[in-house]
Amino acid sequence: xxxxxxxxxxxxxxxxxxxxxxxxxxxxxxxxxxxxxxxxxxxxxxxxxxxxxxxxxxxxxxxxxxxxxxxxxxxxxxxxxxxxxxxxxxxxxxxxxxxxxxxxxxxxxxxxxxxxxxxxxxxxxxxxxxxxxxxxxxxxxxxxxxxxxxxxxxxxxxxxxxxxxxxxxxxxxxxxxxxx
Amino acid sequence: xxxxxxxxxxxxxxxxxxxxxxxxxxxxxxxxxxxxxxxxxxxxxxxxxxxxxxxxxxxxxxxxxxxxxxxxxxxxxxxxxxxxxxxxxxxxxxxxxxxxxxxxxxxxxxxxxxxxxxxxxxxxxxxxxxxxxxxxxxxxxxxxxxxxxxxxxxxxxxxxxxxxxxxxxxxxxxxxxxxxxxxxxxxxxxxxxxxxxxxxxxxxxxxxxxxxxxxxxxxxxxxxxxxxxxxxxxxxxxxxxxx
Numbered sequence: 001x002x003x004x005x006x007x008x009x010x011x012x013x014x015x016x017x018x019x020x021x022x023x024x025x026x027x028x029x030x031x032x033x034x035x036x037x038x039x040x041x042x043x044x045x046x047x048x049x050x051x052x053x054x055x056x057x058x059x060x061x062x063x064x065x066x067x068x069x070x071x072x073x074x075x076x077x078x079x080x081x082x083x084x085x086x087x088x089x090x091x092x093x094x095x096x097x098x099x100x101x102x103x104x105x106x107x108x109x110x111x112x113x114x115x116x117x118x119x120x121x122x123x124x125x126x127x128x129x130x131x132x133x134x135x136x137x138x139x140x141x142x143x144x145x146x147x148x149x150x151x152x153x154x155x156x157x158x159x160x161x162x163x164x165x166x167x168x169x170x171x172x173x174x175x176x177x178x179x180x
Numbered sequence: 181x182x183x184x185x186x187x188x189x190x191x192x193x194x195x196x197x198x199x200x201x202x203x204x205x206x207x208x209x210x211x212x213x214x215x216x217x218x219x220x221x222x223x224x225x226x227x228x229x230x231x232x233x234x235x236x237x238x239x240x241x242x243x244x245x246x247x248x249x250x251x252x253x254x255x256x257x258x259x260x261x262x263x264x265x266x267x268x269x270x271x272x273x274x275x276x277x278x279x280x281x282x283x284x285x286x287x288x289x290x291x292x293x294x295x296x297x298x299x300x301x302x303x304x305x306x307x308x309x310x311x312x313x314x315x316x317x318x319x320x321x322x323x324x325x326x327x328x329x330x331x332x333x334x335x336x337x338x339x340x341x342x343x344x345x346x347x348x349x350x351x352x353x354x355x356x357x358x359x360x361x362x363x364x365x366x367x368x369x370x371x372x373x374x375x376x377x378x379x380x381x382x383x384x385x386x387x388x389x390x391x392x393x394x395x396x397x398x399x400x401x402x403x404x405x406x407x408x409x410x411x412x413x414x415x416x417x418x419x420x421x422x423x
Binding site for chain 1 (some may be wrong): 400
């Protein structure tokens with residue numbers, strides 16, 4: 001039994017070494033540079049520009065740090081549970097990760113969105129998607145939906161729904177680790 | 181491609197429909213395989229369906245174990261929270277444990293059950309891959325698939341995998357007479373592992389763990405199971421009787 005277990009580990013370790021070497025030689029980032037924009041993991045982020053509740057303009061061009069895009073609405077139950085987690089993660093990853101909280105204003109109201117942001121103390125940009133164009137661009141069919149984007153504009157992960165506090169935190173951490 | 185089908189006011193996840201469709205094919209393939217051997221059909225199907233139910237429940241509600249404090253402070257979370265990798269892993273452990281316990285209690289050879297699983301999982305994987313687009317690296321090959329605009333074509337990794345699965349299925353079907361000693365399962369694992377792993381090298385990988393992606397870990401694990409299991413090819417386990 002022990003011998004079998006040992007065999008298993010040796011073969012798995014050998015396979016790991018082979019795959020690791022091929023992955024390194026494959027130079028993934030070089031291949032990704034030519035990839036087009038699509039709301040899918042490993043593709044470039046579809047670019048957009050929206051106005052925030054602070055009347056400033058925010059866009060996805062020239063990202064200075066990794067970006068987390070969160071689609072939400074004030075009437076959405078899971079968004080209410082997720083909101084305090086986003087605020088706490090913004091504090092934890094301040095200066096390392098940017099958050100854009102995009103309100104689906106086409107199916108919400110601007111005043112409700114503002115009240116929600118105030119209630120939960122959103123201290124990151126809250127953008128208003130008034131005609132639902134950005135939600136369409138990102139194929140948002142359920143909320144909350146969260147995209148995790150590296151500094152070079154590649155989507156590295158996506159969560160549909162609220163995955164829980166720890167899952168959210170681990171995705172933020174992963175985003176920071178990619179950049180380091 | 182959209183993630184959902186819109187039927188009136190309802191949104192139905194495309195992936196969910198494909199998984200259900202693939203499961204139906206997998207189920208009927210298993211029923212056909214069971215007809216060809218002398219075994220309590222109902223028992224095997226019960227064990228399999230119950231284990232799938234355990235997997236789904238653990239994936240969805242496993243959060244209670246991982247975040248008890250959070251769930252207790254807001255019980256509604258249990259409805260809103262989606263499953264994650266940890267709860268999926270928990271589901272696999274629980275359903276595997278259940279399968280082994282039931283097989284042991286009912287005196288069903290585990291190796292026979294594993295062989296039967298390969299008859300069910302190959303059609304499942306075939307249907308799933310035929311209808312779930314997976315984009316590889318850009319290619320100039322004429323069969324490349326596009327994301328909408330025809331400017332860039334990508335390797336249709338899911339179709340490549342479907343072709344591999346068809347070939348593996350043909351091979352496994354030809355070896356059907358050896359069912360019962362686990363060799364079919366080991367061979368299917370090894371071949372699926374090799375073909376899946378090769379395809380990961382022509383598609384972008386993410387969420388790396390120790391330099392290799394979760395998919396690559398999965399395929400390497402399958403390959404290892406196959407290789408280690410096949411070393412026991414001269415096993416003395418009894419074969420099932422074929423009608």
